[in-house]
Amino acid sequence: MSVKSKVIEAIRQIAKEQHVTLPELSDDLSLHETGFDSLAFAILVARLEDETGVDPFTISEDAAFPATVGDFVRAYENVPA
Amino acid sequence: MSPREIFALRDHLGAELTGRTLSDAHHVVSLTDILSQTVLGGRLRELSGRAVLLKLSDQLRSGLVMIELDGIVRRMLLCPPDINPAHLDALIADAGIDAVVTDEPDRWADTGIALVVTAQLPLKATAPARTERPTEWLMLTSGTSGVPKIVGHTLEALTGAIVAEGPAKGPAPVWATFYDIRRYGGLQIFLRAVLSGGSMVLSDPHEALAGHVARLNARAVSHISGTPSHWRKLLMSGSAAQFSPRYVRLSGEIADQAVLDGLKAAFPNSSVGHAYASTEAGVGFAVNDGLEGFPADYLGNRNGVEMKVVDGSLRIRSTRTAHAYIGSNAAALTDDDGFVDSGDIVELRGDRYYFVGRRGGIINIGGLKVHPEEIEAVINRHPDVRMSRAKSRRSPITGGIVVADVILADGTDPARAKEIRGQILDQCRAQLASHKVPAVIRFVEALDVTPAGKLARTDA
Numbered sequence: 171m172s173v174k175s176k177v178i179e180a181i182r183q184i185a186k187e188q189h190v191t192l193p194e195l196s197d198d199l200s201l202h203e204t205g206f207d208s209l210a211f212a213i214l215v216a217r218l219e220d221e222t223g224v225d226p227f228t229i230s231e232d233a234a235f236p237a238t239v240g241d242f243v244r245a246y247e248n249v250p251a
Numbered sequence: 252m253s254p255r256e257i258f259a260l261r262d263h264l265g266a267e268l269t270g271r272t273l274s275d276a277h278h279v280v281s282l283t284d285i286l287s288q289t290v291l292g293g294r295l296r297e298l299s300g301r302a303v304l305l306k307l308s309d310q311l312r313s314g315l316v317m318i319e320l321d322g323i324v325r326r327m328l329l330c331p332p333d334i335n336p337a338h339l340d341a342l343i344a345d346a347g348i349d350a351v352v353t354d355e356p357d358r359w360a361d362t363g364i365a366l367v368v369t370a371q372l373p374l375k376a377t378a379p380a381r382t383e384r385p386t387e388w389l390m391l392t393s394g395t396s397g398v399p400k401i402v403g404h405t406l407e408a409l410t411g412a413i414v415a416e417g418p419a420k421g422p423a424p425v426w427a428t429f430y431d432i433r434r435y436g437g438l439q440i441f442l443r444a445v446l447s448g449g450s451m452v453l454s455d456p457h458e459a460l461a462g463h464v465a466r467l468n469a470r471a472v473s474h475i476s477g478t479p480s481h482w483r484k485l486l487m488s489g490s491a492a493q494f495s496p497r498y499v500r501l502s503g504e505i506a507d508q509a510v511l512d513g514l515k516a517a518f519p520n521s522s523v524g525h526a527y528a529s530t531e532a533g534v535g536f537a538v539n540d541g542l543e544g545f546p547a548d549y550l551g552n553r554n555g556v557e558m559k560v561v562d563g564s565l566r567i568r569s570t571r572t573a574h575a576y577i578g579s580n581a582a583a584l585t586d587d588d589g590f591v592d593s594g595d596i597v598e599l600r601g602d603r604y605y606f607v608g609r610r611g612g613i614i615n616i617g618g619l620k621v622h623p624e625e626i627e628a629v630i631n632r633h634p635d636v637r638m639s640r641a642k643s644r645r646s647p648i649t650g651g652i653v654v655a656d657v658i659l660a661d662g663t664d665p666a667r668a669k670e671i672r673g674q675i676l677d678q679c680r681a682q683l684a685s686h687k688v689p690a691v692i693r694f695v696e697a698l699d700v701t702p703a704g705k706l707a708r709t710d711a
Contacts, residue, residue, distance in 0.1 A: 187676055209617070212648040213690035220691060227647040235648075 197240030259322025259382040275311040276455040288374035290315040301350040322382035328389040329433040333702035345578030393703040401577040411571035412534035423449040429477030435530040464490040476500035478704035483638040491517045501525040505606040508543045509631035532591040533571030544605035566590040617649035655689040
């Protein structure tokens with residue numbers, strides 16, 4: 171499974187658990203518009219860390235939290251394996 | 252006080268009750284004629300009036316030494332088996348120890364403690380001793396970090412709840428506990444056995460649970476106590492099926508509804524009760540209605556135990572509490588009015604109080620305070636869950652999130668893990684604020700339990 175599809179699947183799973191109705195997940199959708207609150211993002215980052223072994227937002231001190239779904243996915247894609 | 256008014260353990264051990272025993276995995280000692288025997292090689296007189304450290308490698312000799320020393324020595328400090336040797340010097344200084352009873356006399360040869368008495372089996376015949384003075388019982392708190400605190404009790408305080416309850420109905424009980432009797436919870440059971448005219452079966456740290464249960468059965472144990480973690484382990488082991496005690500008691504941790512129901516199902520012919528007690532606060536109360544928490548009308552003065560809730564925590568004043576922390580820099584044990592702050596946080600829902608956790612065990616989730624026990628109680632309600640532990644995990648987004656490790660009941664199909672995880676999360680979302688719902692649930696094979704029988708909480 172590609173990194174992108176792993177991330178998208180985790181987002182859908184958490185949306186289901188949190189009863190969040192997601193809009194269509196395009197790359198330029200702003201994370202704010204996903205309907206996720208900070209807790210939902212915290213859950214997402216923790217689950218992805220368990221699944222992929224990386225937490226791109228803790229590794230890099232200066233990394234700004236991404237603004238869009240595309241940025242978020244790239245944060246995982248760009249982590250050196 | 253005249254010596255006649257002082258009751259020591261020996262004064263509860265007349266020869267008129269026959270067939271009483273104290274046993275462990277290796278020995279059975281008759282309590283019937285215990286007063287004319289000695290575990291100290293006949294050296295009790297030398298210990299009269301002393302401050303004695305009990306440092307023994309087994310519970311059986313420890314119990315026999317307690318019976319022999321009580322009413323003769325000035326104070327005795329009980330060392331639990333897991334004591335950190337590096338803390339001994341500080342404890343010896345704080346308790347003013349001037350004698351040690353041990354089974355390893357060589358280790359004490361050059362320690363500066365002049366009097367070293369060896370406890371040994373088999374017992375030897377001796378002339379029965381007479382009670383001389385009230386002995387101060389010193390116990391250690393079970394906290395995990397730093398030097399434990401020394402807590403001072405009297406036999407009267409330690410046995411207050413036992414005397415108040417009166418003798419058990421029916422034939423003399425055979426008591427057992429998963430605790431070590433050198434800790435408050437285990438000592439309560441040992442004292443019950445001595446005062447109730449019954450027998451007692453001791454635990455052994457080197458014995459597998461199945462072997463322990465076989466021994467409990469062989470000795471016809473009727474009354475048994477342990478922490479909820481002890482009991483969950485027994486329920487998970489599959490050994491419970493061969494065991495049928497009359498009375499099952501939980502203490503030392505929060506008894507949630509799941510473990511109470513689990514025990515009631517496993518032992519349909521038993522009374523299942525949970526007791527609230529701590530080394531400092533003594534025995535507060537017992538709850539025997541099969542429900543978690545306790546009725547709100549337990550607050551106030553009830554059978555000589557006064558309880559109130561201040562800033563969320565349970566405060567207790569009674570003649571059963573410890574009287575002081577012992578040592579040069581010891582803090583006050585009670586407030587100015589004589590109440591012990593238990594540090595146990597309770598919450599009123601309807602006409603009942605529920606324990607939600609320890610004040611010191613709060614985890615911080617995005618700036619909000621969360622008691623892990625409250626989350627575990629909800630998770631444990633799932634029928635396929637046997638035990639769980641909630642803790643915090645660092646999060647770059649919120650600072651912290653709740654994660655939970657869960658042990659599934661024996662024989663749960665691993666293919667159902669995903670479905671069960673979803674059900675647990677649904678359950679948590681329905682009953683907990685959103686920041687308390689675990690972000691991640693991991694299924695694990697085992698969870699650490701401390702030597703005191705409590706779920707290990709390393710991040711607390």
